[in-house]
Amino acid sequence: MNSPEKPAESGKHAPFSISGYLTNRQPNGDNLYANALVQFDKAVAHLNLKQGVIEAMRFPKRELSVSFPVEMDNRDIKIFRGYRVHHSIAKGPTKGGIRYSADVTLDEVRALAMWMTWKCALMNLPYGGAKGGVVVDPKSLSSRELERLTRRYATEISILMGPESDIPAPDMGTSPQVMAWIMDTYSMHRGFSVPAVVTGKPVEIGGSLGRTEATGRGVAVTILESLKLKNLNPGSITVAVQGFGNVGSIATKLVHDMGMKVIAASSSKGGVINRSGLSPSHLIKYYDESKGLTGFPEGDFISNEELLTLDCDVLVAAATENQITARNVNKVKARIIAEGANGPTTPEADEVLNANGAFIIPDVLCNAGGVTVSYLEWVQDLQSFFWPVEEINRKLTTLMLKAFQSVMECAESYGVSTREAAQILAIQRVADAIVIRGIYP
Structure with a gap:
């Protein structure tokens, strides 16, 4: 990756016109593309890239x-x-x-x-x-x-x-x-x-074996690595999970197996809280039978909004986009935010969480387990040779830990947030590919 020189042009986007695009989009907490562009512009400002490469x-x-x-x-x-x-x-x-x-x-x-x-x-x-x-x-x-x-x-x-x-x-x-x-x-x-x-x-x-569990497994792996980074004992950690679909349910089971206590979980219509801890196997069985978590008998009802502001150590945001926003971010108490969903945190909320000292595992890292095992599945299909699930999980964990370490090193090197660091690394790699390939014709 290039050294962090101050760029001459990046961050100064000249007017650019493409039919069908509103290039002056502003983040409003609702428009995901506007939010993605804000994140991109913030990260690319740290890189010394040609304006044309940036626009590409x-x-x-x-x-x-x-x-x-x-x-x-x-x-x-x-x-x-x-x-x-x-x-x-x-x-x-x-x-x-x-x-x-x-x-x-x-x-x-x-x-x-x-x-x-x-x-x-x-x-x-x-x-x-x-x-x-x-x-x-x-x-x-x-x-x-x-x-x-x-x-x-x-x-x-x-x-x-x-x-x-x-x-x-x-x-x-x-x-x-x-x-x-x-x-x-x-x-x-x-x-x-x-x-x-x-x-x-x-x-x-x-x-591929292991594909169904891959995204949730990646979430759990990055949470555990975050605890190690913060010198926190998993046995003393409380976890709340918003979104109990494939990602959230698997992550719930795996962090519980790692010794953490899951105190709350929710699906689209609400969920359940029990400060003494919830059984992932009971939650999964109830969810499969009832298609939701409301009415789960081993705890009290909690809304999705209340779950996001619980006093807990780790919040797994695995529901959908735009969940942590300017409207509720000041009530978020979790020390670690694990973004199991894509875009659950708006740019405005990002600023507040970082200022408050929360540690964000950004979506492009936290939920990358799914595409990683999808890649392994694609490779297996192309060669018509399949690996056992133990090998799949080992490869996944190795790649997740390597990416996690790279993000932490980049964050320290640039003095930026974890989200900016993840995007700086990724953007530089894509920019390098564009430049090396050249412009056709």
Whole structure:
């Protein structure tokens, strides 16, 4: 990485016009792309980069917006809107999840694609960032409707997809089954099976052992490493987990196994608190049966808002974006914030948390376990040789710890926050790739 010289131009962005972009976006706590640009500008100001290289990383490489029909079970036809955004291809094919949510917007997908670029670069994976989304509440569809929507969306974005060009994965509202449908659809168009076109799929068709637990495992690994950095004993640590989906539930189980006490957990409609400690296995069983944590009998009800402001040592923010904002940040008491979700903390809240001495494990590091094992799955598919789960977990832990150490060293070297350090490292690596490759033609 270049030495921290004071740049001549970075941070001074001349007016730049791309049709469809509002380049003067300001952070408002709601627009994820505006927040991502604020983070980018803050980090890139520490680097001595040419203005053109900065602009090349500031905007997506390409975007695809599609509208497509799906036949419902009652034979009605509904039109759905979908997106696929490639942020960067400087370091390799694009990689990123597909989100099904009624709240999906193009700006959200742009931000998530950008963060995926930094995440992959930080972990030294040979990928650029991408993201996809469909504006739909998946819970409102039957299984057959969900399959038809998935196969049609996969067909629409297949002009971008491929094991050497763009590799989707699960995200909010999607699952290994959805990835299986996408893989099958793409394969049917090619005339032969192409398992490496997606990751996060079932192991029966080329998925990797350890992939389902990977993001939560990465969260737990970075929390434990943070405790070591702060000379804190896991046995004395209390943890609250917001978001009890795949990431939050796995992280809950693993930090409990490491000796920490989980005192609160919540899902979308609220959760439970018990200062004496909660049983992860009981929580997971109840969540699977009830599709939520409200009413869990081994504690008292707590809202998501209350959970974020609990007096605890570690707060795992694993729900969704924009959870810690200017509105509630002054009430956050946790000493360590582990960002299991993408973008849970707004730039304004970041400033307050850092000023208050909180230690943030930024999302591009904290939840990078998922894309890391997705990379391992892709490699296994390409070579048709699969590793045991112990080897997967060992590789994951090694890569997470290496990235964690690099971020800490960068933070100390530049005198910046952990989030800025993670993005400085990632941005420099992508910029280096752009410069080394050169400008075509």
